[in-house]
Amino acid sequence: MRNAHDLVIIGGGVGGLVTASVAGQLGLDVVLIEREPALGGDCLHAGCVPSKALIRSASIAHAVRHAEAFGIKATASSTDLSAVMDRVRSVIDRIQQHDDPARFRGYGVDVRFGEAAFRDQQTVVVKGQAVRGRRFVIATGSSPTIPPIPGLETIDYLTHHNVFDVRDLAERLAVIGGGPIGTELAQAFARLGSRVTLIEAGPRILPRDEPALADRLGAHLRDEGVDLRLETNVTGARRDQDCALLDLVADTGPETLAFDRVLVATGRRANTASLNPEAAGLAINADGTLEVDRRLRTRQRHIYAIGDCAGPYPFTHMAEYQAGIIISNAIFRLPRKVDYTAVPWVTYTDPALAQVGMTRAAADAAGLRYERACFALADVDRAIADGESTGELQLLIHRGRIIGASLLAPHAGEIIHELGLAIAEKVPLRRLAGMVHAYPTLAQIIKRAAGAYYAPSLFSPRTRRAVRWIHRVLP
């Protein structure tokens, strides 16, 4: 095909950037198109990075406030949100250096800024210019969805796109939506000093996670002072002088509450409309993601899609993982399919809620018979030393191997990967029970849960009889 680039990548977030850097360094003729004025995508500018930087400030505020429980007299903390957000900004700026267009141009990538839309199956148009490609990777991410609440447009609500620009701490903050965004930010702002009401339409926060652990986290947030309203619908919103009024309806009846700010965190939808997908003959799933096969090819075999715009797991590490699949399929031409058996995800509350592999709901849906091994964090020595008691590990075990793990614990995201490897590599549970875990670590909860699973058979009457017999007959 004349004048066609080897690879045209649409979207300069993590999915697009990982693909572009490898393809460029391997010597392909690559064009990377990003509609915002900077590379990095939502994770860097309005997602993972600013939220985790904010959570860090919030955890320090929380530690200072509770210092006395650890024998430390600290003066009462107050939050300078402007300084907190300056730090958030500086963290973004520091990481942004990795995503400098000059770096990618140095790899030979032709970086262009402007919105790309398909003209046909081989061409996208950017700022009026046609860009032809032999292969395409769509990595356009997702955007916040706004629920159809009458009057919402009148109250100047926040989303994750502008919440990190706010400089003054709201005294009363409503967070609508108890998914990962709403839950992480509700706790962070409560710890920074806002009175937070977290409103979730469903029966629990974090509906994709293990229900018992999500409930435990919800109770913990309440203990920390978050006013958690479950099974509550927002039926109307309006401005009243300096505040926003929200009409709430729950089993207990209707109620109208006043807030200084309202953050909407009710989900995200794939960015596909601006791409003009029909012109390229691409199919869209009911949830708005692009239809792809297990090799991440759309219906047009030379057009691939990865990250949030393809799903099914809208996380940065999954966009990066899927970029690896594309590199294999589209660059090395080695057919490779996605494998989602050991996908981890973490909600970075304190304690954090981490999942890898199957939840019980997923195992039930797959018709698998499994057993459970659980262990409470409160019985782990390190957790006692740290003054942390809220948490639990739950393992799902199928034929002696772990198929899913859910962990509520401080830094759960740092602990869960050992279990991810065990699931991916089908490591027998007894190997984990026998593995030496350094003392005292929170990760010992894994060995303890595995030990708890084997304890009934280890200390059974049969084993006890066998041990007595051995001691009688052997010298």
Ligand SMILES: Cc1cc2nc3c(=O)[nH]c(=O)nc-3n(C[C@H](O)[C@H](O)[C@H](O)COP(=O)(O)OP(=O)(O)OC[C@H]3O[C@@H](n4cnc5c(N)ncnc54)[C@H](O)[C@@H]3O)c2cc1C
């Ligand atoms: C508040 C928040 C916190 C989060 N925290 C975490 C976390 O802790 N861990 C985690 O794993 N995930 C987290 N996520 C999710 C994570 O941000 C996304 O999964 C990740 O950014 C997806 O990467 P991507 O490459 O698919 O899309 P993005 O990073 O969104 O990049 C897509 C890019 O495509 C561009 N684009 C869109 N349409 C076009 C077009 N037509 N032409 C040109 N360019 C276009 C966009 O401008 C954007 O830069 C969080 C998300 C939010 C909102």
Ligand SMILES: NC(=O)c1ccc[n+]([C@@H]2O[C@H](COP(=O)([O-])OP(=O)(O)OC[C@H]3O[C@@H](n4cnc5c(N)ncnc54)[C@H](O)[C@@H]3O)[C@@H](O)[C@H]2O)c1
């Ligand atoms: N730590 C992380 O990995 C992390 C953190 C933040 C975001 N993310 C990603 O970003 C994506 C978007 O996150 P999110 O939290 O916005 O979406 P989500 O879809 O995960 O959760 C939205 C929540 O809002 C509730 N909801 C929807 N409409 C509502 C309404 N009108 N009133 C009250 N509640 C309502 C839903 O029941 C659901 O619990 C997620 O899919 C997640 O993967 C990941």
